[in-house]
Amino acid sequence: MFKPVSPQVDFIEIEKKILEYWEKAGILKKYLQKNNPPAGEAGNSKTKFSFLDGPITANNPMGVHHAWGRTYKDLWQRFFNMKGCQQRFQNGFDNQGLWVEVEVEKDLGFKDKKDIEKYGIEKFVNKCKERTLKFAKVQTEQSKRLGYFMDWENSYYTMSDENNYMIWSFLKKCHGNNWLYKGKDSVPWCPRCGTAISQHEILTEEYQELTHDSVYLKLPIKDKKKTFFLVWTTTPWTIPANVALAVNPDFKYGAYQKDGETLILLKDLKAKILGKDWQETKTFKGQELKGWQYQGPFDDLPRLKNVVHQVVLDKDLVTAEEGTGIVHIAPGAGQEDFRLAKKENLDLVEAIDEEANYLDGFGQFSGQNAKQHPELIIDYLREKKPDFLFKIEKYTHRYPVCWRCKTELVWRLVEEWYIKMNELRPKMMAVTKKIKWLPEWGLERELDWLKNMEDWLISKKRYWGLALPIWECSCGHFEVIGSQEELKEKAVKGWEKFEGHSPHRPWIDEIKIKCPQCGKLTSRIKDVGNPWLDAGIVPFSTLKYQTDKKYWQEWFPADFITESLPGQFKNWFYSLIAMSTVLENTNSFKTVLGHGMVLGEDGQAMHKSMGNAIEFNEGAEKMGVDVMRWLFLAHNPAENLLFGYKAADEIRRRFHLLLWNIYNFFINNALTKKWQPKENEKISQNVLDRWLLSRLHSLIKQTTFSLENFDAFSATTKIEKFVNDFSTWYVRRSRDRTEDDFYQTFYQTLIILCQLLAPFTPFLAEEIFKNLTDKESVHLEEWPKLEEKLIDKNLEKQMEEVRKICEIGHALRKEAKIKVRQPLNKFSIFPAKRDPAPRDNFQFSIKEDLVQLIKDELNVKKVEIKTGRGELKVKLETKITPELKAEGEVRELVRQIQDLRKKNGCRWDEKIKVAGPNWPKDEKLQKEIKKGTLSTDLLPGEKLEIIK
Numbered sequence: 001m002f003k004p005v006s007p008q009v010d011f012i013e014i015e016k017k018i019l020e021y022w023e024k025a026g027i028l029k030k031y032l033q034k035n036n037p038p039a040g041e042a043g044n045s046k047t048k049f050s051f052l053d054g055p056i057t058a059n060n061p062m063g064v065h066h067a068w069g070r071t072y073k074d075l076w077q078r079f080f081n082m083k084g085c086q087q088r089f090q091n092g093f094d095n096q097g098l099w100v101e102v103e104v105e106k107d108l109g110f111k112d113k114k115d116i117e118k119y120g121i122e123k124f125v126n127k128c129k130e131r132t133l134k135f136a137k138v139q140t141e142q143s144k145r146l147g148y149f150m151d152w153e154n155s156y157y158t159m160s161d162e163n164n165y166m167i168w169s170f171l172k173k174c175h176g177n178n179w180l181y182k183g184k185d186s187v188p189w190c191p192r193c194g195t196a197i198s199q200h201e202i203l204t205e206e207y208q209e210l211t212h213d214s215v216y217l218k219l220p221i222k223d224k225k226k227t228f229f230l231v232w233t234t235t236p237w238t239i240p241a242n243v244a245l246a247v248n249p250d251f252k253y254g255a256y257q258k259d260g261e262t263l264i265l266l267k268d269l270k271a272k273i274l275g276k277d278w279q280e281t282k283t284f285k286g287q288e289l290k291g292w293q294y295q296g297p298f299d300d301l302p303r304l305k306n307v308v309h310q311v312v313l314d315k316d317l318v319t320a321e322e323g324t325g326i327v328h329i330a331p332g333a334g335q336e337d338f339r340l341a342k343k344e345n346l347d348l349v350e351a352i353d354e355e356a357n358y359l360d361g362f363g364q365f366s367g368q369n370a371k372q373h374p375e376l377i378i379d380y381l382r383e384k385k386p387d388f389l390f391k392i393e394k395y396t397h398r399y400p401v402c403w404r405c406k407t408e409l410v411w412r413l414v415e416e417w418y419i420k421m422n423e424l425r426p427k428m429m430a431v432t433k434k435i436k437w438l439p440e441w442g443l444e445r446e447l448d449w450l451k452n453m454e455d456w457l458i459s460k461k462r463y464w465g466l467a468l469p470i471w472e473c474s475c476g477h478f479e480v481i482g483s484q485e486e487l488k489e490k491a492v493k494g495w496e497k498f499e500g501h502s503p504h505r506p507w508i509d510e511i512k513i514k515c516p517q518c519g520k521l522t523s524r525i526k527d528v529g530n531p532w533l534d535a536g537i538v539p540f541s542t543l544k545y546q547t548d549k550k551y552w553q554e555w556f557p558a559d560f561i562t563e564s565l566p567g568q569f570k571n572w573f574y575s576l577i578a579m580s581t582v583l584e585n586t587n588s589f590k591t592v593l594g595h596g597m598v599l600g601e602d603g604q605a606m607h608k609s610m611g612n613a614i615e616f617n618e619g620a621e622k623m624g625v626d627v628m629r630w631l632f633l634a635h636n637p638a639e640n641l642l643f644g645y646k647a648a649d650e651i652r653r654r655f656h657l658l659l660w661n662i663y664n665f666f667i668n669n670a671l672t673k674k675w676q677p678k679e680n681e682k683i684s685q686n687v688l689d690r691w692l693l694s695r696l697h698s699l700i701k702q703t704t705f706s707l708e709n710f711d712a713f714s715a716t717t718k719i720e721k722f723v724n725d726f727s728t729w730y731v732r733r734s735r736d737r738t739e740d741d742f743y744q745t746f747y748q749t750l751i752i753l754c755q756l757l758a759p760f761t762p763f764l765a766e767e768i769f770k771n772l773t774d775k776e777s778v779h780l781e782e783w784p785k786l787e788e789k790l791i792d793k794n795l796e797k798q799m800e801e802v803r804k805i806c807e808i809g810h811a812l813r814k815e816a817k818i819k820v821r822q823p824l825n826k827f828s829i830f831p832a833k834r835d836p837a838p839r840d841n842f843q844f845s846i847k848e849d850l851v852q853l854i855k856d857e858l859n860v861k862k863v864e865i866k867t868g869r870g871e872l873k874v875k876l877e878t879k880i881t882p883e884l885k886a887e888g889e890v891r892e893l894v895r896q897i898q899d900l901r902k903k904n905g906c907r908w909d910e911k912i913k914v915a916g917p918n919w920p921k922d923e924k925l926q927k928e929i930k931k932g933t934l935s936t937d938l939l940p941g942e943k944l945e946i947i948k
């Protein structure tokens, strides 16, 4: 017997109860083993679905943006599990890298790297490990709350030995191809974190609108009296590192005179900068300025004593849009500047250290911080060198900040390790094209990035991360170690201190190896690796590439990955493609589904300070995770999602409550009538039942297709439409039905619907399924079987027309202000008599059972259908005869008495006596009332009431 259901439903209570049940009954374990061979037995012949989890950064609790991706991951693994595929169900945690370090530094109250060194690297690294393990646990619990079914005991960790050593082997292979090199470059640098930030890490969202003082400088030209280049910069702290000016050889420059002084700048920008007062005395082509020398304001500082300042030509760097058309070049503090300097063989002036303090040789500036005190340079110019200053202006621009700590970046000349990309680029592009990108434009985005990316900067001067396996000798030679075994073999010192530890700093740094070129003892470079190496290697490390090739071949490439879009083209997708191109020259995944970002309900990025942020736990407790999941799954993944309680409420009403009401209607009716499911599989011939089953099997077909194509958006749209039809048509038109066919059809439909919903809303589906059946769990069921023979497209189409016609009929009633309860005589459907276009051919012909539906729905005695050519027209006869009026009154009475029965808590089969003031005289009508309300007597009384 079914347990009773209340229309007042608390979905969150249900979710908690089901979580407990799953735990107690061991449902997860049974789910994981459903299609897998028992331990110890050989693999089976089941089709595999290879899902590869992009590791979640285990550094904080999981956010609602993670929940979106995790809902997709769960959806498809559940779907393929129901379809009978063997799977690995392995979740991954990303543990290494700067993001963890920064949080640990915060916890310990550290300001910079010196604090870490003082504290001790070993202690610090252990703290990092602790933190990430702690949050891996937190995230596991949160994922379970989301209803995410994974083999949680078997999660992988990017800090594991397998993962790190597999990256070593990758780097060794890069080195074997001559792709690994140490290069000096001017790179974006975070002065707080004390590390380079690779181009791959500077995402669009890492730029902020910032206002800085910009400076117009007058730089005196050598051997020309009182004549100056006018130069503009937005980064005054770089002026001491200036060595050159760049002009565009094709542009026209002018000399402008006022009060005996002459300024040279781009002719087109003169009016904007100088106004009308300055008179043009001469014009030059940029070309002509080449090699001119000038003085800088800091030439008396020791570091700049021997620097020759000169004009160079460059077409790309110099534009006519901003500044003066003459560009300040500081090769030690700008990437393009550095490239130009190499080309033109200019002096290199390095200006700042790791923390952005001026280096020695900069006089009073040495040791002072360039970024914290940008006023240093401007104040100095104002006070000591006013002749060099033309004007200072506030300037607002988009300026990059550190992705981790939001400190403004600087550019520094440093030596870092790179993987050369030029040879890899075309191979990676070919691999990228083998992948199915969802949304489709992902392919272009990835190719575009690959076209433009520079060499991959893989080193970081930090502590907690992959230890780059490079042992460098002072003679210039460097060794790349590819495995733990190779390291042991080559170690000549320090093995005993390292043994038993993970391959991390500081333990790994104990090991010295002998330089094969000169025989000197060499140490590992101090750098750790870019964290995207950690995540890019998982198609190899987690699939046992090095230890069990057969296993790897079975599961590689992954069928499916999914991740949030914006950053991953440069990050995870990129590193996956790069690493599998190097190792196997192929793709490591077949399909990728990208999705947008989660924003607050106001369309802004979620921020605690803005009050629009919702934490996962809070969201789960307040909206429930099934609602949250539907919110994600019913959204177009290509677009950003506005996440909040209003949206959740709408979803809940639109879908979950509607479904619950259908279920509630069924259970309460079945209980009332003591109906029990039957074994017989006889298909009902009732037109509503046939229609519902046809719609249901069409839905199975469509949902299967959508899910096989990784399209949850279409699947949820179709399911919602079905539930809507189920409620507003099938249930509505079946209210008075009591026959077995009706219950049987309703019952079977609900069960199949639960199976279809299991991957989407695992809790709601389980709750309903378990009450309907005595089975253990909907999550141990197979995906519903499609029965093509039950699909009747013609019937579905006709029913749609019937419903449209009924809608028009209702509109006509409304217009005439006649309630549906009032029976009317006739409703006619006919073709309009005018010249029709061929497509308007009116061929409305339906069987009697569909006609009966129209009669019932519109409450008319007769439906008249004429066929012919022309547009469809309908007419409702609105005349109310005395007989029709009496009938209407009877219906109204029946409804009122039924309400009273409910209020009085009468049993469904309980006979009653009713008193009332206005009983109809006609005996036939009296009988109808008695029958419709199970009344034995209609007694006179002052008001309508049930007499017990």
Ligand SMILES: [Zn+2]
Residues within 6 Å of the ligand: 190, 191, 192, 193, 194, 402, 403, 404, 405, 406, 407
């Ligand atoms: Zn930083």
Ligand SMILES: [Zn+2]
Residues within 6 Å of the ligand: 473, 474, 475, 476, 477, 515, 516, 517, 518, 519, 520
């Ligand atoms: Zn050497």
